[in-house]
Amino acid sequence: xxxxxxxxxxxxxxxxxxxxxxxxxxxxxxxxxxxxxxxxxxxxxxxxxxxxxxxxxxxxxxxxxxxxxxxxxxxxxxxxxxxxxxxxxxxxxxxxxxxxxxxxxxxxxxxxxxxxxxxxxxxxxxxxxxxxxxxxxxxxxxxxxxxxxxxxxxxxxxxxxxxxxxxxxxxxxxxxxxxxxxxxxxxxxxxxxxxxxxxxxxxxxxxxxxxxxxxxxxxxxxxxxxxxxxxxxxxxxxxxxxxxxxxx
Amino acid sequence: xxxxxxxxxxxxxxxxxxxxxxxxxxxxxxxxxxxxxxxxxxxxxxxxxxxxxxxxxxxxxxxxxxxxxxxxxxxxxxxxxxxxxxxxxxxxxxxxxxxxxxxxxxxxxxxxxxxxxxxxxxxxxxxxxxxxxxxxxxxxxxxxxxxxxxxxxxxxxxxxxxxxxxxxxxxxxxxxxxxxxxxxxxxxxxxxxxxxxxxxxxxxxxxxxxxxxxxxxxxxxxxxxxxxxxxxxxxxxxxxxxxxxxxxxxxxxxxxxxxxxxxxxxxxxxxxxxxxxxxxxxxxxxxxxxxxxxxxxxxxxxxxxxxxxxxxxx
Numbered sequence: 001x002x003x004x005x006x007x008x009x010x011x012x013x014x015x016x017x018x019x020x021x022x023x024x025x026x027x028x029x030x031x032x033x034x035x036x037x038x039x040x041x042x043x044x045x046x047x048x049x050x051x052x053x054x055x056x057x058x059x060x061x062x063x064x065x066x067x068x069x070x071x072x073x074x075x076x077x078x079x080x081x082x083x084x085x086x087x088x089x090x091x092x093x094x095x096x097x098x099x100x101x102x103x104x105x106x107x108x109x110x111x112x113x114x115x116x117x118x119x120x121x122x123x124x125x126x127x128x129x130x131x132x133x134x135x136x137x138x139x140x141x142x143x144x145x146x147x148x149x150x151x152x153x154x155x156x157x158x159x160x161x162x163x164x165x166x167x168x169x170x171x172x173x174x175x176x177x178x179x180x181x182x183x184x185x186x187x188x189x190x191x192x193x194x195x196x197x198x199x200x201x202x203x204x205x206x207x208x209x210x211x212x213x214x215x216x217x218x219x220x221x222x223x224x225x226x227x228x229x230x231x232x233x234x235x236x237x238x239x240x241x242x243x244x245x246x247x248x
Numbered sequence: 249x250x251x252x253x254x255x256x257x258x259x260x261x262x263x264x265x266x267x268x269x270x271x272x273x274x275x276x277x278x279x280x281x282x283x284x285x286x287x288x289x290x291x292x293x294x295x296x297x298x299x300x301x302x303x304x305x306x307x308x309x310x311x312x313x314x315x316x317x318x319x320x321x322x323x324x325x326x327x328x329x330x331x332x333x334x335x336x337x338x339x340x341x342x343x344x345x346x347x348x349x350x351x352x353x354x355x356x357x358x359x360x361x362x363x364x365x366x367x368x369x370x371x372x373x374x375x376x377x378x379x380x381x382x383x384x385x386x387x388x389x390x391x392x393x394x395x396x397x398x399x400x401x402x403x404x405x406x407x408x409x410x411x412x413x414x415x416x417x418x419x420x421x422x423x424x425x426x427x428x429x430x431x432x433x434x435x436x437x438x439x440x441x442x443x444x445x446x447x448x449x450x451x452x453x454x455x456x457x458x459x460x461x462x463x464x465x466x467x468x469x470x471x472x473x474x475x476x477x478x479x480x481x482x483x484x485x486x487x488x489x490x491x492x493x494x495x496x497x498x499x500x501x502x503x504x505x506x507x508x509x510x511x512x513x514x515x516x517x518x519x520x521x522x523x524x525x526x527x528x529x530x531x532x533x534x535x536x537x538x539x540x541x542x543x544x545x546x547x548x549x550x551x552x553x554x555x556x557x558x559x560x561x562x
Contacts, residue, residue: 003351010348014334021336084332088393091296091328092349093321246298 007094011102012109015076019110024072032068032114036060040121053131057121058139058215062179062207065111065150070171072110073154074164076103077242081162086246096242100235104155111147115140135217142214145227146207150175152234159241178230182206249273250295250401250431254304257290264290266455267304272448274400277427279446279463280435283553287455288435289329292405295433296326308401325394329405329435331387335379339370339389342378343396350397360396368392369418384415391419395426402426404434408441420445439545449545453553463545469552470543473517476524477541481507482533489527494518507536517543 019025036057040046044056080086089099125131150171157170180186182203190199203209210223250272257265265287272278280288293299295306297317306313313320334342343361352360365374368388373381378389387407394402407423408416423432423445436442442449443463451459451466459466467473485508486498496515500508514520521540528535 006351007349010345013348014337014345017341018334018336083335084328084330085334086332087293087298087328088326088332088346088390091298091321091324091326092346093318094349095318 003093004098007098008102008105011089011094011099012106015103015106016110019072019106025110028068028072029114029117032064033117035064035068036118036121039064046124051129054121054125054136054139055215057118058143061143061146062175062211065147066172066175066179069111069147069150070154070157070168070175073107073151073171074158074167076107076155077159077238078162078164078167081245082164090246096239096246100155100159100238100242104151104231104235107151107155108148111151112144115143115147132217135215138217138219139215141219142211142223145214145224146211149178149207149227149230149234152231152238153178156234156238156241159238159245178205178207180206182208249309250433251307252291252295252304253306255291255294255301255306256303257287257294257299258302263455265294265301268452268455268457269304270450270457270460272431272433274431275428276448277423277432277434277446279442279449280433280452281437281439281442281449281549282435282452284437286452286553288437288452289405291452292326292403292433292435293328296324296328296403297321298326298328322397323399324401324403325397325399326403327390327394327405327407329409331390333378333386333390336377338375338377339381339385340365340374342389343392346393347396352396364392364395367395368422383410384412384418387411387415387419391422400430402430402432402434404432406436407434408436408438416441439549443545451549451552458552459548464542466548467543467545468517470517470541470545470547471513472541472547473543474514474519474521475541476512476514476521477501477510477537477539478512478524478528478535479507479509479537480528480533480535481505482528482531485533486510488531489524492520492523494520494523507534509537 039060040057044059046056049056077086080089090096122131122136125136153174154167154171157174158164158167160170161167183206187199187203190202210226213220213223250270252271253269255265255268256263268287268291270278280291282288290299294301295308295313297313297320300314308320309323311320311323334345337345340361343364344357347357347360365371368391370385370388370392373385378386381389387410391404391407394404404423408419411419420441423434426432427445434446446463449459449461449463449466450457483506486500489495489498489510489512494514495512497513499511499513501511502509512520512524521538525538
């Protein structure tokens with residue numbers, strides 16, 4: 001147990017440092033904050049809306065993550081496999097599960113850091129009016145969980161290939177599916193061709209209803225369980241892929 | 249110690265390793281030789297616990313590697329082929345990461361890292377980013393990593409590949425220095441390396457072990473083993489020597505009046521040097537030069553591995 005944690009922490013620290021030792025972290029955080037600001041202030045017209053709530057800020061997160069998280073996650077395994085360091089990692093008593101948990105934690109914490117740096121938006125809202133801080137906290141929680149789900153999906157596609165571009169594109173497609181599965185235009189389209197229970201089934205995969213509930217300030221255990229299960233499923237799939245591709 | 253028995257590994261329909269067994273004790277430097285694609289790397293990867301054999305077992309200090317790779321790998325330092333490294337880290341950062349994974353913390357970790365840096369002569373580049381290193385330093389960084397936890401067993405996949413002669417010497421010296429207290433297994437296709445550092449050579453061809461012996465014993469299988477090159481002045485030298493029952497073939501390399509330079513190939517590697525020398529003395533020939541061949545490893549290697557290949561093709 002102690003060794004498990006030790007290995008997970010060692011891998012997580014290495015990944016975390018790898019982000020900050022290269023320009024990746026800085027470019028990513030700057031672009032993320034700029035885009036978040038652009039969507040909030042220029043497209044959602046935060047100032048003109050005259051309301052001190054942050055819907056205009058949070059509603060864009062699934063789309064931002066869809067493009068940006070795969071960029072953070074794509075190298076996690078693809079790079080290890082391309083450069084052959086995976087052979088090093090898996091011959092020093094580190095198990096695939098330990099390694100993937102370490103990498104997942106590092107990438108998720110990195111996304112949480114980027115998310116936390118959007119705090120000036122909250123300060124602006126507080127300065128201009130009095131937003132419900134409980135709702136804001138719940139929305140941040142939802143956004144962090146959303147980011148975690150995207151990171152897990154991105155890590156899964158990264159394990160599938162040694163090519164980072166392919167990993168990126170697959171992760172974007174998975175992200176797009178998870179966003180759109182619950183959108184009325186898509187469900188309406190499906191409703192013509194599929195039985196209702198299947199449409200509901202597909203729609204229930206979507207991030208959106210769960211994220212929207214948290215955005216409204218409703219912390220429902222079912223929504224938390226949804227995000228947790230997406231992450232666990234993706235991590236489990238990653239482990240299966242690794243065990244099949246490595247050492248066979 | 250390493251104990252491998254009946255290892256088999258298939259990649260798709262191709263059998264990369266076919267019933268390989270061997271054993272290596274402390275103090276041994278075992279060289280795995282073979283043409284490219286013979287299964288050297290696959291064999292080493294199975295010992296290192298990176299690949300799982302389809303059949304057969306590897307025991308490392310009594311631990312079944314496939315059943316408990318985590319425990320087995322604690323006894324192993326492994327340097328993969330092409331020395332993969334985390335390009336974005338510094339040399340000391342990389343070693344610190346691996347020392348941490350190997351279970352060292354704080355002061356102890358730093359001490360282990362400093363020790364291997366010194367041992368592998370990495371001092372000048374310790375704070376340099378790995379992607380800027382020359383090939384020699386990369387190789388040594390990856391080698392240093394194998395020593396962090398002072399394992400009983402070192403597995404080195406082509407440790408001197410692509411190095412210049414000076415760098416090769418440095419790596420060989422390090423291997424020789426450590427050979428007393430460890431089992432060292434290295435793969436190579438450089439025969440001089442086997443002669444230089446290995447106490448045993450295992451030749452693999454098309455996935456099978458075709459020879460397993462000390463390099464000197466292998467050389468005895470060479471056609472040229474005990475062959476004599478003779479440079480003498482005297483009357484009728486070749487005629488006299490032709491009567492020797494143990495000499496199979498006499499080739500004249502050069503003649504200058506009464507002086508001849510001959511190459512004498514013995515039958516079945518039998519020693520002929522003593523008889524020849526005695527005759528030279530008896531007949532009062534003037535001896536300029538005489539050399540006894542120890543046999544050549546590349547001869548043996550070529551013969552063993554090419555006959556295997558043709559058999560495979562049939």
